[in-house]
Amino acid sequence: MSSVGIIMLVHTAFERAEQVIRHWVRGDCPVVVHVDTNVPDATFMAFQEALADLKVMVRFSTRHRCEWGTWGMVSATQDAAEMLLTKFPDVRHAYLASGACLPLRPVEELRSYLDGRPRTDFIESATTADVPWTVGGLDHERFTLRFPFAWKSNRRMFDFYVGLQRSFRYRRKIPEGLVPHMGSQWWCLTRQTLSAILQDPDRKAYDAYFKRVWIPDESYFQTLARLYSQNIESRSLTLSKFDFQGKPHIFYDDHLQLLRRSDCFVARKVWPRAGRLYATFLSKDPATLKAAEPNPGKIDRIFAKAVDRRTLGRPGLYMQSRWPRQERDNSVTSFPYSVFEGFTELFENFEFWLARETSARVHGHLFHPDRVMFDGRQDHFQGALSDSAALRDYQPQMFLTNLIWNTRGEQQAFQFGPSDLQKIGPIMARDRNAQISVISGAWAVPLFLSNRNFADIRVDAARLQQIENAHLKELRSPDTKARVRIWTMADFVDNPMEALQTIVDEMTGTSVRRLTEAPRMVDLQGFGQFLQNLKNQGMHPYLMGDFPVENAMPAPKQKVRKPYLVRK
Amino acid sequence: MNSYRLRLRRKRFKLRARRKGLQLKALANRTDQIEAGQILLFCTCRNEDVRLPYFLRYYRDLGVDHFFFVDNSSDDGGAEYLAGQPDVSVWSTKGSYKKARFGIDWLTYLQMKYAEGHWCLTVDVDEFFIFPFCDTRPVAALTDWLDSSNIRSFGAVMLDMYPKGKITDVPYERDGNPLDIAPWFDAGNYTISRNPAYRNLWIQGGPRARVFFADKPKKAPALNKVPLVKWSKAYTYVSSTHMLLPRGLNLVYDEAGGEKASGVLLHMKFLDTFGAKAKEELSRQEHYAQSAEYMAYVDGMKTSPDLWCKWSEKYINWRQLEILGIMSKGNWA
Numbered sequence: 001m002s003s004v005g006i007i008m009l010v011h012t013a014f015e016r017a018e019q020v021i022r023h024w025v026r027g028d029c030p031v032v033v034h035v036d037t038n039v040p041d042a043t044f045m046a047f048q049e050a051l052a053d054l055k056v057m058v059r060f061s062t063r064h065r066c067e068w069g070t071w072g073m074v075s076a077t078q079d080a081a082e083m084l085l086t087k088f089p090d091v092r093h094a095y096l097a098s099g100a101c102l103p104l105r106p107v108e109e110l111r112s113y114l115d116g117r118p119r120t121d122f123i124e125s126a127t128t129a130d131v132p133w134t135v136g137g138l139d140h141e142r143f144t145l146r147f148p149f150a151w152k153s154n155r156r157m158f159d160f161y162v163g164l165q166r167s168f169r170y171r172r173k174i175p176e177g178l179v180p181h182m183g184s185q186w187w188c189l190t191r192q193t194l195s196a197i198l199q200d201p202d203r204k205a206y207d208a209y210f211k212r213v214w215i216p217d218e219s220y221f222q223t224l225a226r227l228y229s230q231n232i233e234s235r236s237l238t239l240s241k242f243d244f245q246g247k248p249h250i251f252y253d254d255h256l257q258l259l260r261r262s263d264c265f266v267a268r269k270v271w272p273r274a275g276r277l278y279a280t281f282l283s284k285d286p287a288t289l290k291a292a293e294p295n296p297g298k299i300d301r302i303f304a305k306a307v308d309r310r311t312l313g314r315p316g317l318y319m320q321s322r323w324p325r326q327e328r329d330n331s332v333t334s335f336p337y338s339v340f341e342g343f344t345e346l347f348e349n350f351e352f353w354l355a356r357e358t359s360a361r362v363h364g365h366l367f368h369p370d371r372v373m374f375d376g377r378q379d380h381f382q383g384a385l386s387d388s389a390a391l392r393d394y395q396p397q398m399f400l401t402n403l404i405w406n407t408r409g410e411q412q413a414f415q416f417g418p419s420d421l422q423k424i425g426p427i428m429a430r431d432r433n434a435q436i437s438v439i440s441g442a443w444a445v446p447l448f449l450s451n452r453n454f455a456d457i458r459v460d461a462a463r464l465q466q467i468e469n470a471h472l473k474e475l476r477s478p479d480t481k482a483r484v485r486i487w488t489m490a491d492f493v494d495n496p497m498e499a500l501q502t503i504v505d506e507m508t509g510t511s512v513r514r515l516t517e518a519p520r521m522v523d524l525q526g527f528g529q530f531l532q533n534l535k536n537q538g539m540h541p542y543l544m545g546d547f548p549v550e551n552a553m554p555a556p557k558q559k560v561r562k563p564y565l566v567r568k
Numbered sequence: 569m570n571s572y573r574l575r576l577r578r579k580r581f582k583l584r585a586r587r588k589g590l591q592l593k594a595l596a597n598r599t600d601q602i603e604a605g606q607i608l609l610f611c612t613c614r615n616e617d618v619r620l621p622y623f624l625r626y627y628r629d630l631g632v633d634h635f636f637f638v639d640n641s642s643d644d645g646g647a648e649y650l651a652g653q654p655d656v657s658v659w660s661t662k663g664s665y666k667k668a669r670f671g672i673d674w675l676t677y678l679q680m681k682y683a684e685g686h687w688c689l690t691v692d693v694d695e696f697f698i699f700p701f702c703d704t705r706p707v708a709a710l711t712d713w714l715d716s717s718n719i720r721s722f723g724a725v726m727l728d729m730y731p732k733g734k735i736t737d738v739p740y741e742r743d744g745n746p747l748d749i750a751p752w753f754d755a756g757n758y759t760i761s762r763n764p765a766y767r768n769l770w771i772q773g774g775p776r777a778r779v780f781f782a783d784k785p786k787k788a789p790a791l792n793k794v795p796l797v798k799w800s801k802a803y804t805y806v807s808s809t810h811m812l813l814p815r816g817l818n819l820v821y822d823e824a825g826g827e828k829a830s831g832v833l834l835h836m837k838f839l840d841t842f843g844a845k846a847k848e849e850l851s852r853q854e855h856y857a858q859s860a861e862y863m864a865y866v867d868g869m870k871t872s873p874d875l876w877c878k879w880s881e882k883y884i885n886w887r888q889l890e891i892l893g894i895m896s897k898g899n900w901a
Contacts, residue, residue, distance in 0.1 A: 243899050247716060254704035271709055302901050310899030313827040317893045318760055320725040320792060321821045321830035323769055380877040383756025386778045394785035395759040405893060406756035 004029050004111050005091035007080045009073070010099035011036035011066065013272035014047045017099035023282045025057045027107025029095075030088040032080045033058060037065045059083055069151045073185070073217035074210065082198055085191060092118060095188045100269040101238060102251075104281050110237075110265045113291070114188070121193050121229040124183030124236045125222040142214035143180040144171045151214075175202070175209050181222045182215075186238035186268060189225065196228035197221065239264035239296050241303040244311055249303050253277055258299050263292040316408075316433070318401055331432040331481070332397055333404040338413040338435045338507055339428060342442030342489070345417070347519035357515065358507045360411040366403070367396065367420035382406040389421075396424045404433070411507065418443050418467035429474045434482035437503050440472060441465075441489040441544025445522060448530045454537070462539050469543065488545030496521065570765070578813040581676065581804045584669070589677030591663035592638065596651035599634070599682050606633035607707055608799075609689045610679060612671035613639060616693040617646035618841065621743040623693050624653060630697065631706030632689060636682070638674040640665050665854040672805045683799035687711040690809050691795050691833065694746075697724060698886050699796075699831035700897040713900055714798070721812065722796040723820030724831035727753050727894060728774045729883065730838040730875040739840045746836040747883060753834075754778065755881040755892045758791065768792060768811040768818035775838075775875040780864040789861055793833055794820055829898030832889055838875060 006024050008031055010017045021031050033051075035044050044063075051058050061080040066072040077096060084094055093114045103110070114120075128139045145165045149157040174180060189197075200206065206224065210216040225232060239262060241249040248269045251259060253276040259267055260280075270277055313322045316334025338360065343350045355362040355375075364373030372387040374380075379387045383406030385399070386392075392399045404412060416428075416436075428434045443464045447457045475484045485503070492499055501515050528547040535541070602608070609632045613620075624635065635656040639647040640663075650658045661674060668674050679688060689707070691697060699710050699722070714722060729750040731738060738749045758773035769792050777788035793809045797817060804813055811818050822828050846865040849855055855862055881892070889895045 245717065249901060250713060250716070252701070252705050252709055254701060271712065273706070273708065306897065306899045306901035309827050309897060310822075311824075311826045313822065313825050313896075314893065315825075317827075319758075319827075319830075319893050319896070320723050320760075320769060320771060321828040321896050321898065322826065323760060323762065323821045323823060324825045325823045378878070380879045382879055384754035384775070384778065384877055384879045384881070385757045386782060388778075388782040390783050391757075391777065391785045395761070398759040402756045402758070 003090065003092040004107070004114055005084045005088050005094050006031040007034070007077060007084055007094055007096045008032070008099060008101075009034045009036075009066065009076060009080075009096075010047075011039060013099055014043065014050075016270075016272045016278065018047065018050055019278060019282055020097075020099070020102065021051060021058060022054070023103060024107065025054050026284075027111075029107060029111075030057045030084065030091065031059075032061050032084040032087075034061045034066075034076045034080045035063055036076075037063045059087055067150050067152065069147075069215045071211045071216050074220045075207075077217070077221075078198060081194055085195055085198070092191050093188055094191070094194050095237070095266075096186055097238065097266060098186070098268060100272070101186070101266050102268075102270040102277060102281055103266050104239075104259055105263070105265050109291075113265070117233075119190065119192075120231045120233050121187070121189045121225055122233045122235060122237045123187035123189060123222060123225050123229075125181040125225060125232060125234050126183055127179065127181055140180070141166075142182075143174055143219070145214070146170075146172060146212040147214045148212065172209075172212070175205055177227065178206070178209075178223055179226060180219060181226055182219045183222045183234065184236040184238065184240055185217045185221075186236050186240060186266075187221055187225075188237050189221070190229075193225055193229045197224045200224070200227075237264070237294065238266040238268050239294070239299065240268040241299065243303070244307045249306070251277060255299075256280060258302070262294065262296045262299055264294040264296055316401065316405055318398065318405075331430075332401050332427060333431055333433045334401075335404050335408045335411070336433045336435060337404055337411065338437070338503070339416050340413065340437055341416045342439030343437070343519075344415050345442040345445045345522075346439055346489070346492070347521055350519045351415070353517070353519035354413060354504075357504050358411070358413070360413045360507060361407065363412065363414035365417065365420050366400075366414040367392070367416060367424055369419065369421065372399075373415075393421060393423075396421060397427050400424060400427065413507070418464040418471065422467060422471065425471045426474050429477070429480045429482050429484070432481040435503075435506060436475060436482050436484045437499075438472065438475065438484070438486045439489050439492045440468060440486055441541065442492075443468060444489075444531070444541060444544060445524075445527070448527055449522065454533065458534060458537050458539050461534055461541060465539075465541060465543055472543075488543065490545030490547055493521070493524065574765075574813060574815060578802070578804055581669075581673075581806070581813070582680065585673045585676035585680060585804065588663065588668045588673035589681075591661045591668070592659040592674060592677065593661065595639070595647055595658040595660050596656065597659075598655070598657045601655070602634050602682065602686075604685070607631060607687045607689065607711060608634050608636060608683055609691065610636045610675045610683075611638075611691055611693060612665075612674060613637060613642070613646065613693045614665070615642045615644045615646065617642065617644040617649060618740065618742045619693045619746075620646055620649055622745060624656070625743070626696055627689070628655070630702065631708050636675070636678050638671060638678070640671065665852075670808060670855070672808065676804045679799055679803075680801055684801050686799055687714075687796060688799045689796050690805065694836045695726065695795070696747075696834040696836065697795060697831060698834060698889065698895070699724070700829060700886060700890065700895065700900055702831075702886055710900075711796075711798070720798045721794050721817040721820055722829070722831065723792070723794050724796070724833045725758075725771055725894065726774075726791040726793055726833045726835045727889070728776055728791075728835045728837065728875075729753050730775055730880075732874075732876040732880070734874055735838050735842055736840045746839055747834070750836060750838055751883045752876055752880040753883060755879075755894070759785075763811070765815075766806065766811045766813075766818055767815045768794070769821055776861075779875055780861075780867075787864075794818060795833060796831075827896040827898050829900045830895050832886070832895045834883070 006029050024031050061083045064072045064076040066076055081094055149161055151158050210220045243249055251267055251270045253274050351362045361375050363375045366372055371389050372392055383402055447461055487499055497518055528549045531541050531547055532549045609627055637650050637658045639660040647658055647660050650656050665671055730752050731750045754774045758771055761770050763770050770790055771792040772788040777785055781788040790810050794812055795809050806813055846862050850862040850866055
């Protein structure tokens with residue numbers, strides 16, 4: 001009846017191991033247990049004692065020292081496997097598991113699954129060229145260098161010795177006929193294959209070779225099975241996921257539904273105190289037998305996402321445990337946003353118009369020196385950002401980062417100009433997420449419309465022009481990553497609709513809809529003369545391009561009545 | 569050079585803790601109950617009796633095995649209450665809170681003596697620790713995972729919680745969950761810079777910066793904390809639990825773009841007890857920077873005690889905080 005036998009390697013959490021062993025035995029599977037020599041004898045004896053009532057089905061094999069990545073693990077497995085095959089002659093499949101492995105499906109299901117595949121060896125086995133999961137950059141080299149030092153306890157010597165061999169271009173000879181393969185150490189092999197490996201006349205030579213291979217437990221059986229197996233299914237029946245440091249992910253009580261739906265036979269590794277998992281999966285399940293194939297897809301995705309989060313993180317998020325010195329693509333934000341410079345000066349209802357055309361959230365001058373001009377001039381905004389200029393100016397980059405992060409999913413647009421806080425200028429210019437549209441020189445329009453003394457206007461104009469010029473230089477620098485468009489005011493006024501259409505198309509991501517309504521431009525009659533006056537005062541306004549001294553825009557003409565003709 | 573200076577400073581702090589440890593008098597010492605691998609909690613308090621029952625309940629549920637309290641001359645019966653608890657050890661002192669580096673010297677002394685090799689949670693009575701999966705996994709799951717990942721310290725930013733309306737509107741009842749009264753927080757107005765000397769991140773913001781420090785944001789209180797540490801005799805906290813020495817323990821963040829796992833301390837400062845507390849602390853002058861913080865509070869409380877705004881966020885669970893980017897699961901799944 002016992003067509004499946006278990007080899008279990010235990011070194012900790014003995015109560016859980018005992019529970020699992022009892023589960024296997026209840027399912028009529030013999031178990032050969034290996035306990036690490038690192039475990040104190042007293043603990044080992046107590047463990048043996050606890051399982052004394054199962055003497056017939058549970059055996060303990062010769063104890064070895066199993067340090068991670070060393071040969072001990074393999075020789076422990078070899079001895080246990082030999083014991084399993086000799087003491088339990090009706091075992092057809094040997095399943096290698098650890099003390100932290102938890103069977104997820106009834107033993108009966110595993111048995112019938114294996115009965116249906118009597119000649120199949122389930123062992124993940126791939127050549128080094130084909131797998132990405134190697135720790136420490138040692139893939140093929142793990143078969144061609146020598147590794148007498150343990151990686152975990154003697155890291156310095158390990159690294160030194162690897163470096164030494166590399167510098168002498170030392171290469172070991174791989175025994176004749178072997179093609180190095182690696183894969184998960186948790187396998188399920190048939191008696192035929194396993195005994196062929198263990199009784200191989202060349203075993204001595206192979207063992208001698210693998211003793212100095214790096215992490216032999218991931219390659220010994222994986223390589224040798226290729227010599228003898230008639231039918232290798234290169235996958236492990238044990239669900240076991242590794243994170244980016246090569247240590248196994250752990251399962252907890254809240255993974256219960258996931259594990260249940262995965263239809264995997266065994267999961268590794270389970271937290272010893274995950275009481276609900278043990279209670280659920282080790283209870284006698286009255287459910288009818290399922291013939292489902294293991295399907296760990298969903299669990300794969302969850303763990304893959306966890307690794308991504310740890311290695312890549314969420315771009316544009318600055319928080320207590322993510323503080324990139326430099327964002328991969330230099331952006332300080334998480335989502336595209338648009339900056340408009342000179343538009344509210346030239347158009348009377350620009351913010352309103354833009355909000356309607358693009359459905360973006362349109363703010364005023366966020367970096368206004370007096371206060372933050374949020375949409376609707378609210379005193380707070382998303383994420384409880386305050387409109388206090390002092391708070392914003394404390395760390396302007398964080399303000400921008402926070403605003404864009406808080407509103408992710410909704411596009412933000414805001415106004416900017418030479419009277420605003422200029423510190424943010426270079427930051428936006430380097431930000432790949434910024435779309436910056438500038439009508440250069442438009443700051444002159446409010447001056448032109450203002451009712452102030454010309455001498456004051458002249459001073460302001462000179463200052464603003466200088467600031468904007470410096471800003472434009474930043475935008476035109478080769479480091480700029482933002483999508484920048486700059487029009488001189490003269491060019492823009494010449495054909496505003498085309499420019500606006502380009503901007504809106506880029507914001508909405510479509511180019512289907514034609515703009516039907518333009519924002520209302522301020523009356524520029526006399527603007528050319530205004531600029532000429534500045535020039536006459538010795539201040540040369542050059543950023544707005546060429547405005548003829550005559551009316552820049554033809555003044556709206558009085559409608560001339562058509563002559564009234566009467567025909568006879 | 570700098571690291572030698574820090575080493576000396578660490579040694580000095582340890583000596584100081586030994587000296588200040590003499591001020592402690594044991595009211596109840598149950599440390600003989602502590603077993604290997606248990607999780608310990610350290611806390612100083614003064615006149616917080618009303619908060620203690622819920623505090624103990626919260627952390628017992630989380631899976632803390634033993635509590636260490638230093639009671640700084642309470643007169644509300646809190647120390648006696650603590651001494652009567654089966655899993656609490658209490659020391660009392662009449663020494664100056666300020667001169668004991670705001671209580672840290674006392675705790676460092678106790679940690680030196682009892683915490684070697686244990687995971688230690690160091691929090692205030694108004695701080696409630698939240699970590700990824702805290703609704704389904706005990707804190708031991710976290711510490712086991714940290715152990716297996718060779719991580720020694722775990723960061724948790726302070727998140728100031730506040731009620732809607734005036735702080736004094738709803739009184740806090742003994743053994744009540746403060747979260748029922750003050751479930752609101754600021755989701756995204758935090759600023760971060762790096763402290764090159766200790767390598768910790770310096771985080772400011774939240775309602776305290778927004779309301780009490782809007783005109784002097786630089787002075788706003790620090791929110792970064794490292795409350796959970798696998799303790800070794802050589803360690804010491806430097807300024808509250810904001811940072812530690814050796815400074816490698818402060819590297820709870822990733823600089824290459826990834827996210828390390830991190831938690832949150834829900835900071836329940838703003839209950840109806842706050843106004844009285846602020847006044848008392850101001851008169852005692854026992855707090856940081858000449859109690860500038862409390863000065864700002866007392867000023868602020870006179871004019872606008874409502875911290876709530878239209879964009880305040882209401883607390884639901886840790887997953888919400890993780891989506892908002894306030895904490896992270898890192899690679900724990």
